[in-house]
Amino acid sequence: MKQFVFLGACCLVLSGAGAQESAPAAEVPKVFRATAEKINDLVHTKLDARFNFQKSQLNGKAWITLRPHFYPTDSLRLDAKGMDVRQVALVRGGQNKALKFTNTGMELLITLDKTYSRQEPYTIYIDYTAKPDELKVEGSAAITDAKGLYFINPRGEEAGKPTQIWTQGETEATSVWVPTIDKPNQKTTNEILMTVPAKYVTLSNGLLVKQTRNADGTRTDHWKMDLPHAPYLFFMGVGDYAVVKDQWKGKEVSYYVEKEYAPVARRIFGNTPEMMSFFSRILGVEYPWSKYAQMTARDYVSGAMENTTATLHQESAQQDARQLSEENAWEGTIAHELFHQWFGDLVTAESWSNLTVNESFANYSEYLWNEYKYGKDAADAHNLSDMQGYLMSGSEKKDLVRHYYRDKEDMFDAVSYNKGGRILHMLRNHLGDSAFFKALNVYLTNNRFKAAEAHNLRLAFEEVSGKDLNWYFNQWYFGAGHPKLDINYSYDEAAKKVRVIVQQKQAGDKLFVLPTTVDIYTGASKVRHKIWVSDKVDTFSFNAATKPDLVNFDGDKVLLATKTENKTIAEYAHQYKYAGNYVDRREAIDAAARRQDEAAAQAILTQGLSDRYEGIRAYTVSRLDLRKDAIKTLAEPQLARIAKADPKRGVKAAAIAKLGTFRKAEYASIFRSAVSDSSYNVAGNALEALSRVDSSAAVAEAKRLANTKMKGKLAATVTNILVSAGDPAAATMMISNFETMPLGQSKFEAIKPMTDFLARLTDEGLFRRGVDAVVKFMGEIPAAYRDQTNPFIEGLLADVQKQQDAAGRKALAQYVQEKLAKKGF
Ligand SMILES: [Zn+2]
Structure with a gap:
């Protein structure tokens, strides 16, 4: 997951x-996290699920077949989190025989009617209500990130948001909506019957074997999974989706998307x-399975x-x-x-x-x-x-x-x-x-x-x-x-030998054993030597009649390591041209970018701008230091060429942004035509570049575009230009758009444009709203990601504070400072 x-x-x-800087590690308890003991094994799970949209609850009847794993047992422990359980019974000969059980709020402790051996499977019936929104863990407030079962806009009260139900089992949250042994070392077949308003489609594991229309306007879909899998992989999805169908070797491959995305569903998922x-x-x-479906979810x-x-x-x-x-x-x-x-x-x-x-x-x-x-x-x-x-x-x-x-x-x-x-x-x-x-x-x-x-x-x-x-x-x-490697290359003219000295410089006593290669280049020809690095310092010698043009450690560029090397810029030039891997070329660009005053480095950067791979072209554009006149002179015609004609939109967008910094009217036509590009990044960067050379044309374009549907960089640029042109409605729109964006990747990507915007905003009320929205978002990011995301976002907010302070808007800077000082949001 x-x-x-x-x-x-x-x-x-x-x-x-x-x-x-890495965050200080949280205290790890000295508890060995062992694999769960198997006392009973799941065999089959059948669930009849009815949804209460008013209360965001599931009324369930479950039939769970199990057998003792090895040793005979007369009891059964099931995970069942936050459920009301009305009845637990043993099913035999079509009859239910009530069993004694204790519901701890997290588990059902069930006393079986006798001792079962591993040759004796038995079936338990459970009648219950799952209440995911009321689930509490250890007396704390209701939890949001392990509810298992999620009702999205269930009562239709939120405008513009579809009604959906979806589940998230991993790690151990399936047991919020169906009693089970919620451990990854259990495997079971399953079937799920979902009764939903007839206007919705459903999705679950395995095949849809039956659909029944009910008199009350609902429909019951019966899904069946006849191969065993782990309980955390159980799934239910319900909503108003378009279902676009492909197939693979006679198996259905389907894409469940919100209806407006049906025309592009194959462009998104069609390589499946x-x-x-x-x-x-x-x-x-x-x-291995009977079908493959993919569904999208709101507020996932x-x-x-x-x-x-x-x-x-x-x-x-x-x-x-x-x-x-x-x-x-x-x-x-x-x-x-x-x-x-x-x-x-x-x-x-x-x-x-x-x-x-x-x-x-x-x-x-x-x-x-x-x-x-x-x-x-x-x-x-x-x-x-x-x-x-x-x-x-x-x-x-x-x-x-x-x-x-x-x-x-x-x-x-x-x-x-x-x-x-x-x-x-x-x-x-x-x-x-x-x-x-x-x-x-x-x-x-x-x-x-x-x-x-x-x-x-x-x-x-x-x-x-x-x-x-x-x-x-x-x-x-x-x-x-x-490993943290320090690699030194030298050539001994007298002995006709290449020497490679590899030192392991990581902290602590651990030394890594690394099978790797050293490639020795003379012109285009390469001789490869296999070596094993294993000591604190290893010295390797190889025969070479003349001084090589390049000695290249880790020739395939696969090692998980950091390294420093003593290569010259001439050797990097050779590496760019002949070694050929992406990382070989990127290392050469990095080396050249550090020495942009040198002609040999400029030659590498020039080649990088025409590299066969778009990632290297875009990376080279990003590394150009346009404060240097020599780089400006050599890069300008190249950037103009790329901005006009590069077949890859990412490279084009990067070149347009750089070309904009030249502020030359002669490029206005390039920018003006690129404003209509299909790519939001190309169009957004072009509009920004246009605003630097012809601000009234940019404002006119922004006003025209404001009435069209946009996302990403273009939407942010249009708003920025309208705000700068004194349109207060645009600033409000920018902030409310951010506030209403659902938690997810897009919102994360919107953070940078948002903080750029806040750094220039003068209206105090709107500014506070914007900062609050960013801080709120930081608190909503799931805990597992926060250590990585929040230092980055805090850095952006600190920039906002600095820029507002520099602009003399002390009250706004102060507001950010107060927010940053407050921990534990
Ligand atoms: Zn994964």
């Missing part, structure tokens, strides 16, 4: 700004069947969730045609949740301590899909961005498999996701593609429909490769941190 979207966005924004083919092929295990508490056969996405997935013209920002998440159908749903982490066997794979699937569909550069760019996310998260003390944690929700972090994905990537590089993917096949085949832990993974890799891999798993899975 819980695709780590907020962190991803944070890293994107922060990557140019340097690492943040190709992903199913691709993942089935590389894993050698065909997509997570990024997306891989409920078996029924993935739920945050509403940010619903992008309009103009957003999609730039890119489908949700495609990585679509791949991530689909890959979970194997890693997570078919084979499930046996405990939250072992979350890596779910989330590290789902994270890595984003690399795999990018590599296959968009090429290695796109995948490597994603890899680097995720690695930076881990490096900036301050998680150096956390093991990947972690038996000590404060809360199970804390496992959903940059270690389980970002770092775990990189660890798989290094293992693939070490073992080779065919061994790596064969081992995934063995792991999935050996553990299908079961729960597993990291050791099952190690055994699969060992079985296939024939290699003992305890060292790798002890280092990366059951240990923490990453």
Whole structure:
């Protein structure tokens, strides 16, 4: 679940700004988080669900079949959180026989009618009401982020918001709406009957086997899942959706979207069947379930969730045609949740301590899909961005498999996701593609429909490769941190030898064992040497008849490490041209960006502006230091060329923004035509650039656009221009738009334009409202993401304070300062 979207966005924004200080770690209790003991096993769960929209409650009748796991037992413990339970009975021969039970508010403790052996399955009937909105944990206020069952606008009182019901089981919240053994090491088949007003569609796990129209205007949908999966993957979704249907090998693949997004549903989700083919092929295990549906949700508490056969996405997935013209920002998440159908749903982490066997794979699937569909550069760019996310998260003390944690929700972090994905990537590089993917096949085949832990993974890799891999798993899975390498290259003319000295400089005693490569370049020709780094200081010598043009450590650029190197700018120029990986080229751009006065560096930057991959072109644009005359001179014609003609909208938008800073009237026509571009970023940047060279034309454009539908950068720019032109209604609109945006990725992305706007706002009442809205948003971000997001947002607010202070608006600056000083929102 819980695709780590907020962190991803944070890293994107922060990557140019340097690492943040890591927050002090919260105290971790000394409690070993063991895998749940299995006393009884779930076998089948049948639920008849009726929804009370007035009270946001579910009236349920559940039939739960179980059997003792191994030892005979005469009792049963079920998780049942905050329920009113009317009856618990044993079902035998069609008769219900009442059983004694205690409802603790969190659990049902049931006394069975006799002792059962593991050969004797039995069925329990429970009649209950689930009350998610009244659920309290340990006497605290009603909780918002583990309610399990969510009623959105259930009484139709909120204008502009559809009525929806959806569930979020992970980690252990399914037991808020159906009694179960709510642990990831349980597996059960299930069927769910949902009775809803006939105007709504429903979605659940497995196949829709029957629909019945009822006399009272409702309809009962009967969903059946005939393969076992974990209770946290149970799902119910209800709402007024358009259902757009594709298929894959005769199985239904469907997209549930709000009706206005039906025309673009295939542009958002339409690569799903190709992903199913691709993942089935590389894993050698065909997509295992009977169908695959994806649904969007309002006010969703997570990024997306891989409920078996029924993935739920945050509403940010619903992008309009103009957003999609730039890119489908949700495609990585679509791949991530689909890959979970194997890693997570078919084979499930046996405990939250072992979350890596779910989330590290789902994270890595984003690399795999990018590599296959968009090429290695796109995948490597994603890899680097995720690695930076881990490096900036301050998680150096956390093991990947972690038996000590404060809360199970804390496992959903940059270690389980970002770092775990990189660890798989290094293992693939070490073992080779065919061994790596064969081992995934063995792991999935050996553990299908079961729960597993990291050791099952190690055994699969060992079985296939024939290699003992305890060292790798002890280092990366059951240990923490990453290497900090200092690498020195030299050439000994007399001995005709290249020397590479690698020092491990990370704090503490831990030394990493790193199988890697050193590539020695003479012109275009490359000789590769395989090495193992293992000591505090390792010295490697290689024969070379002449001084090489480049010695390139970690030739495939896969190591999860930070490093410093003593390469010259000439060597970086060679690296850019011949080494060829995305990271090779990006390192060369970084080196050149640090020395923009040197001709050799300028030559690298010029090449970067015409790189074959759009990510490098856009990155180079972002690194140009236009305060330097030489850079201005060389970059100007290039930026004009890119602004006019680059085929990729992201690059175009970046170039237009830079070109705008030249404030030259001769570019007005470029900006004016780009204002009508389909991409909000291109259009928004163009309008901003136009306002610098022809402000009356920009105001006229903004007034025209104000009456059209817009999102993102364009919407923010239009508002900013209207506000600057003295239109008070625009400022109010900007703030109320932000206030009413639902919690999610889009709102996170709106923070920067919002704080830019607040930094210039003069109206005190509106200013306070705006700051309050930002502070409120910080408090609403789920706890798991807050450590990463809030320092970033606080930094933006501190900038607002500084700018207001500098502008002499002391009262406004003071207001921000007071808000920032207040902790614990
Ligand atoms: Zn996930």
